Structures are given as structure tokens and as C-alpha cells.
């Protein structure tokens with residue numbers, strides 16, 4: 513049985529929801545699932561925009577067959593060669609022998625790497641600025657290298673003013689029937705996942721996202737069809753503004769996020785005291801996260817949201833507590849920058865984690881590390897209340 517939605521009269525969403533995969537990229541928890549979006553353009557020539565993940569092939573083929581209503585496929589446009597979108601290229605090439613694959617030189621090279629299929633005479637090679645007319649519709653191809661992978665391109669359809677955006681503007685989360693942004697509960701469910709998707713999947717490539725945003729600004733865009741998550745039509749300005757902020761590494765909120773590690777609970781106690789002192793100084797909506805129990809992808813998303821970060825870690829075998837070290841590695845890898853950071857450490861005989869955290873922060877761009885550090889010997893004592901207060905004051909003052 514098919515589960516398809518109409519995007520326009522002759523463009524049909526033939527994508528699939530996946531609620532079985534626990535970890536996207538075998539890495540990121542997706543408790544709300546994920547959608548793999550593929551779109552069918554019915555015209556004189558019939559075009560499929562990308563395919564879906566292998567885990568949902570059976571549903572996909574049902575959807576496509578139904579939406580085609582007996583017609584065949586002329587073009588398969590491949591915007592992104594990551595297997596969660598390209599897994600069904602071979603199947604479609606076999607089913608529709610006259611179908612041509614539309615992609616750039618890198619796309620075709622990757623097809624040959626991933627599959628054992630003969631692409632001779634089955635390829636329409638495109639480059640920046642090329643167009644493909646399918647009858648009423650014309651696709652303009654815009655290269656978007658490293659807006660996740662090097663071969664990525666996006667396609668602007670001029671009649672419907674739809675931007676087919678590859679992974680850009682994608683989010684985690686299954687659609688559950690609600691294809692459009694105005695059919696889902698954006699604030700309650702999608703904003704967090706959109707941020708977590710962006711920061712962890714595309715976060716490293718801010719410069720390339722900026723380049724794509726500049727190119728996209730040349731088009732009158734009425735709808736954005738991403739490869740994951742809802743189709744944007746009501747909230748285009750909202751999502752473009754978020755992408756602009758995130759890709760410039762500017763925080764969304766002037767807010768404090770405290771990331772702490774704690775083996776026995778003493779660092780956590782100090783963090784709780786710090787949170788109270790900050791609140792007493794008027795800081796609102798403080799968030800504290802245990803790095804051992806919060807997935808690092810959520811911590812990264814909070815790094816992208818918040819202007820101010822506190823890192824508090826026990827010393828562990830002369831180093832930083834491993835989950836905190838893991839967070840710092842990810843922060844660097846995903847190019848977290850332009851944040852104000854306060855550092856607290858703990859140790860029973862030689863607390864050195866703080867110094868090592870500062871060293872890691874110095875390897876990131878434009879991190880403003882606050883002067884006052886708080887170093888705890890085993891447990892924070894009452895007699896150091898003033899010191900804690902001064903530590904909190906510098907954060908509140910910097911906010």
C-alpha cells in the first residue's frame with residue numbers, strides 16, 4: 513500500500529518514514545525517526561529527484577509505482593550520493609531501462625564506486641548553471657559542494673519555484689503524514705531536531721552553506737524540498753534565517769549551557785551551586801547537562817544555540833574526563849566557535865583537567881575563555897562560596 517503526498521498537482525512526495533533505525537549514520541539517536549524524501553515530477557518527461565535508504569526500499573517502490581500510474585521514468589536526478597538517498601539507483605536503472613541518471617562528474621564517479629552498474633549511455637552530465645527541461649518544468653542545477661558531501665548539488669524548478677535542496681534544510685524526525693511545515697508542530701517537535709541535524713551533520717561546513725545561501729538568494733523560492741523532514745513553504749524565512757545564523761556560527765540565544773562530567777557527584781554539586789548563583793544574578797533559562805548521559809549530538813546542538821558555555825570536568829588519569837574530552841573533540845571537529853566559555857575542574861590530588869580544556873578551546877576559533885577558573889579539590893567547600901560567586905558573576909556580566 514502506498515503512502516504518498518502531493519507537493520503540487522504534478523509533483524508527488526514518494527519518500528518514506530523510518531522509525532526502526534535507532535542511530536542515523538549509526539551514530540545519532542533518532543527517537544522520532546527520520547524521513548528519506550524523494551519526489552516525482554510528472555511531466556512530458558518523468559523525473560525522480562533522488563531515491564531513499566535501503567531499509568525502506570519496499571515501501572519506496574510501492575509509492576513510486578503507485579504515483580507513476582503505469583508511466584515509466586525518464587530521468588533520475590541524483591543530488592547527493594550518500595547511501596540514505598542513493599541506495600535505490602541500481603534498482604531504478606534496472607526497472608526503467610530507458611531512464612537516464614542526471615548528475616555531475618563527481619556524482620557519476622561515486623555511482624561507479626558504490627555500484628557495479630554500467631553507466632555508459634545512461635548519464636546526463638550536468639554542471640553549475642545547466643538546465644534540464646522536462647516539458648512544463650525546468651530544473652536549474654546549482655552546485656553545493658560540501659553542503660555535506662563534495663558532489664552535492666541542488667535543483668531549482670522554475671515553474672513551481674521549488675528548490676530541491678538535497679540535505680540542506682533537512683531535519684531528523686519521521687513525517688507521520690505531515691509533509692509541510694504548516695502541518696507539523698514545528699516548535700514542540702522539529703526545532704530541536706532541525707538544530708541537532710544541522711549542527712552535527714552540516715555544522716562543520718558553515719562557509720559552504722553561506723556560499724549556497726548566496727546562490728539560492730538569486731532565485732524566487734516558494735517551497736524548499738529537502739531530503740529529510742518537512743517541505744518548507746510557510747516558514748521558509750524562518751529556516752533560512754536559522755541556516756544563516758548557524759552557518760555563521762552566531763548563537764541563537766544569549767543563554768548559558770553548563771556541560772559537566774562527574775564520577776561521584778561533587779562536580780555536579782558545584783555545578784548546581786553555580787546554576788543557583790547564576791539564577792540569583794538574573795540569568796534565566798539556564799541548562800545543565802551531564803555529559804555522561806546526554807548524547808553528544810544534543811550537546812553540540814546546544815553549543816550552536818547558546819552564547820555562553822560552562823565546561824566542568826573531573827581530572828581522570830591525568831587527563832580530561834573521557835565524555836568531556838569527547839565533547840571537546842566534537843566541538844572542534846564541528847567548528848564550534850565564537851562562544852564565551854567558563855572552565856571549572858576537579859581533582860583529588862592534581863586537578864589538571866581545566867588547563868587541558870583551555871588548551872582544547874585555544875584550538876577552536878574565537879573562543880573567549882573567561883579569566884576566572886574554578887578548581888576544586890574533591891568537593892567544593894562552604895568557605896569558597898565567595899569564589900564561586902565571583903566565578904558566576906563573570907559569566908553573568910559577560911552575558
Ligand SMILES: Cc1cc2nc3c(=O)[nH]c(=O)nc-3n(C[C@H](O)[C@H](O)[C@H](O)COP(=O)(O)O)c2cc1C
Pocket residue numbers: 773774775776777778779780826827828829830831858859860861862863864889890891
Ligand atoms: C580512574 C580515575 C582517575 C582519576 N585520576 C585523577 C587524576 O589524574 N588527578 C586527580 O587529581 N584526580 C583524579 N581522580 C579523582 C577525581 O578526579 C576526583 O575524585 C574528583 O573529585 C571527582 O569528582 P566527582 O565527585 O565530580 O566525580 C581520578 C578518579 C578516577 C576514578
